[in-house]
Amino acid sequence: xxxxxxxxxxxxxxxxxxxxxxxxxxxxxxxxxxxxxxxxxxxxxxxxxxxxxxxxxxxxxxxxxxxxxxxxxxxxxxxxxxxxxxxxxxxxxxxxxxxxxxxxxxxxxxxxxxxxxx
Amino acid sequence: xxxxxxxxxxxxxxxxxxxxxxxxxxxxxxxxxxxxxxxxxxxxxxxxxxxxxxxxxxxxxxxxxxxxxxxxxxxxxxxxxxxxxxxxxxxxxxxxxxxxxxxxxxxxxxxxxxxxxxxxxxxxxxxxxxxxxxxxxxxxxxxxxxxxxxxxxxxxxxxxxxxxxxxxxxxxxxxxxxxxxxxxxxxxxxxxxxxxxxxxxxxxxxxxxxxxxxxxxxxxxxxxxxxxxxx
Amino acid sequence: xxxxxxxxxxxxxxxxxxxxxxxxxxxxxxxxxxxxxxxxxxxxxxxxxxxxxxxxxxxxxxxxxxxxxxxxxxxxxxxxxxxxxxxxxxxxxxxxxxxxxxxxxxxxxxxxxxxxxxxxxxxxxxxxxxxxxxxxxxxxxxxxxxxxxxxxxxxxxxxxxxxxxxxxxxxxxxxxxxxxxxxxxxxxxxxxxxxxxxxxxxxxxxxxxxxxxxxxxxxxxxxxxxxxxxxxxxxxxxxxxxxxxxxxxxxxxxxxxxxxxxx
Numbered sequence: 001x002x003x004x005x006x007x008x009x010x011x012x013x014x015x016x017x018x019x020x021x022x023x024x025x026x027x028x029x030x031x032x033x034x035x036x037x038x039x040x041x042x043x044x045x046x047x048x049x050x051x052x053x054x055x056x057x058x059x060x061x062x063x064x065x066x067x068x069x070x071x072x073x074x075x076x077x078x079x080x081x082x083x084x085x086x087x088x089x090x091x092x093x094x095x096x097x098x099x100x101x102x103x104x105x106x107x108x109x110x111x112x113x114x115x116x117x118x
Numbered sequence: 119x120x121x122x123x124x125x126x127x128x129x130x131x132x133x134x135x136x137x138x139x140x141x142x143x144x145x146x147x148x149x150x151x152x153x154x155x156x157x158x159x160x161x162x163x164x165x166x167x168x169x170x171x172x173x174x175x176x177x178x179x180x181x182x183x184x185x186x187x188x189x190x191x192x193x194x195x196x197x198x199x200x201x202x203x204x205x206x207x208x209x210x211x212x213x214x215x216x217x218x219x220x221x222x223x224x225x226x227x228x229x230x231x232x233x234x235x236x237x238x239x240x241x242x243x244x245x246x247x248x249x250x251x252x253x254x255x256x257x258x259x260x261x262x263x264x265x266x267x268x269x270x271x272x273x274x275x276x277x278x279x280x281x282x283x284x285x286x287x288x289x290x291x292x293x294x295x296x297x298x299x300x301x302x303x304x305x306x307x308x309x310x311x312x313x314x315x316x317x318x319x320x321x322x323x324x325x326x327x328x329x330x331x332x333x334x335x336x337x338x339x340x341x342x343x344x345x346x347x348x349x
Numbered sequence: 350x351x352x353x354x355x356x357x358x359x360x361x362x363x364x365x366x367x368x369x370x371x372x373x374x375x376x377x378x379x380x381x382x383x384x385x386x387x388x389x390x391x392x393x394x395x396x397x398x399x400x401x402x403x404x405x406x407x408x409x410x411x412x413x414x415x416x417x418x419x420x421x422x423x424x425x426x427x428x429x430x431x432x433x434x435x436x437x438x439x440x441x442x443x444x445x446x447x448x449x450x451x452x453x454x455x456x457x458x459x460x461x462x463x464x465x466x467x468x469x470x471x472x473x474x475x476x477x478x479x480x481x482x483x484x485x486x487x488x489x490x491x492x493x494x495x496x497x498x499x500x501x502x503x504x505x506x507x508x509x510x511x512x513x514x515x516x517x518x519x520x521x522x523x524x525x526x527x528x529x530x531x532x533x534x535x536x537x538x539x540x541x542x543x544x545x546x547x548x549x550x551x552x553x554x555x556x557x558x559x560x561x562x563x564x565x566x567x568x569x570x571x572x573x574x575x576x577x578x579x580x581x582x583x584x585x586x587x588x589x590x591x592x593x594x595x596x597x598x599x600x601x602x603x604x605x606x607x608x609x610x611x612x
Binding site for chain 2: 005007008009010011012013041042045046047048049050
């Protein structure tokens with residue numbers, strides 16, 4: 001697991017995003033057991049308290065769940081992961097479109113450009 | 119009860135005020151950065167907490183009690199200098215810590231030292247200063263203390279050592295203990311801090327949770343610090 | 350905790366002293382051997398050299414003992430190592446007591462070794478007679494044996510050095526009160542303290558002399574004192590020095606326990 005941090009933004013938000021990307025991309029499988037908070041924190045070299053906060057947030061979002069004695073697991077609800085994937089895809093695409101538009105290209109140009117790339 | 123509390127703490131040398139109006143509460147389970155430029159009173163504050171200086175005014179309470187034998191049992195302190203008897207071998211120093219600190223875990227220390235690839239029968243005086251500092255850090259972090267106070271642990275170390283130090287701190291940190299790290303090299307450690315205390319000209323000028331501060335100012339702690347103390 | 354502290358204190362000081370102890374004993378044996386061989390001019394010269402070395406080793410023992418104790422006191426309590434010493438979970442009284450006890454112990458053993466060296470190097474019937482004749486007038490009036498005289502003399506030396514050591518400790522504590530690491534202040538304060546103890550000693554002797562005409566002669570005439578007066582002086586010295594040591598110990602302990610300001 002690897003997340004590159006940017007000190008300008010709250011670390012816990014970056015952790016939430018980073019873990020979400022890991023889940024969407026399948027680097028962590030649905031239903032997979034997560035390492036302990038300590039291990040995760042050590043792995044990513046962040047404060048365990050911050051890690052805890054991020055995991056709580058993910059739990060609130062329903063992306064992970066806690067089994068009382070066994071630890072934390074990634075949700076098996078594939079539709080939830082799918083939804084999240086779509087959300088990220090939309091966000092990233094709209095950001096991309098905005099960037100290109102700033103260069104003075106139209107929507108049509110963008111579509112052509114993408115087709116050309118393929 | 120707060121793990122550490124400073125009440126109206128003041129330190130003066132003659133007419134020179136080094137610390138003034140220090141009011142501070144440190145709870146358990148946090149990693150706290152004590153941030154300030156060199157010579158702004160960070161070390162003075164730390165020395166007052168460790169009974170190496172006597173306050174001119176005010177007091178320091180550890181677990182509700184004034185500084186003394188009891189507070190020294192639960193505080194593990196790393197000074198900003200080499201402070202061990204250099205004629206001792208590492209093995210001997212381990213024995214020394216075992217003798218005097220009930221909460222010192224010598225197995226843990228040996229395990230951590232092994233990572234340094236170090237001959238423990240070597241005298242400290244035969245080692246580089248950097249190595250001596252690492253040995254000190256290992257000893258300090260191998261105590262099962264309630265409060266760890268690390269004074270400038272990152273001063274002048276290479277990136278690999280910095281990682282070793284941060285790893286050692288994170289591995290040994292537990293939710294019942296707190297860690298205070300004083301430094302002026304903020305970008306290196308801000309990722310692991312829960313809270314920051316900014317200190318300047320002997321006064322505390324800001325205390326905040328790190329993520330809240332980043333959110334509010336939309337920038338890194340390092341940048342906020344630089345902006346605040348522009349020379 | 351006192352035991353452990355004492356262990357480390359003694360270990361550190363004996364590490365150096367043991368070298369001088371061995372050398373002193375070694376050369377005293379050589380002195381003995383070479384001086385006992387008669388009719389050899391060269392061996393006699395070598396014996397005289399060894400004798401000189403033995404005497405210098407004896408001084409080395411004393412100087413190293415005293416300086417070693419002072420420097421350990423300073424290193425432990427005020428130099429870099431103070432960061433370790435003062436953050437040990439041990440109260441200041443125990444820290445200080447360990448230093449005083451290690452002073453008493455090392456000084457006693459040093460005096461013992463010195464006595465042994467002297468005995469090995471120079472004990473002979475003739476020399477014993479010489480000492481006897483020197484001390485006999487004292488001993489007879491004393492109603493005591495020569496051994497007691499020698500022992501009380503040694504004891505006074507011991508007390509005098511202890512007095513000096515404690516004065517030095519007072520100097521170190523006073524010198525470092527204000528977070529100034531200037532050794533000159535410590536030396537100055539130590540010297541003043543020592544002078545004060547000496548003035549105190551003379552004062553007590555003088556006050557006693559007000560009630561003792563013979564003792565008064567000590568201040569006004571160059572006459573040799575009579576035996577009774579010498580006896581009184583010895584007793585007084587023992588009492589005053591012991592008193593000095595206790596006063597220095599307790600006042601300094603009080604100062605020290607108020608807390609340190611380490612640079």
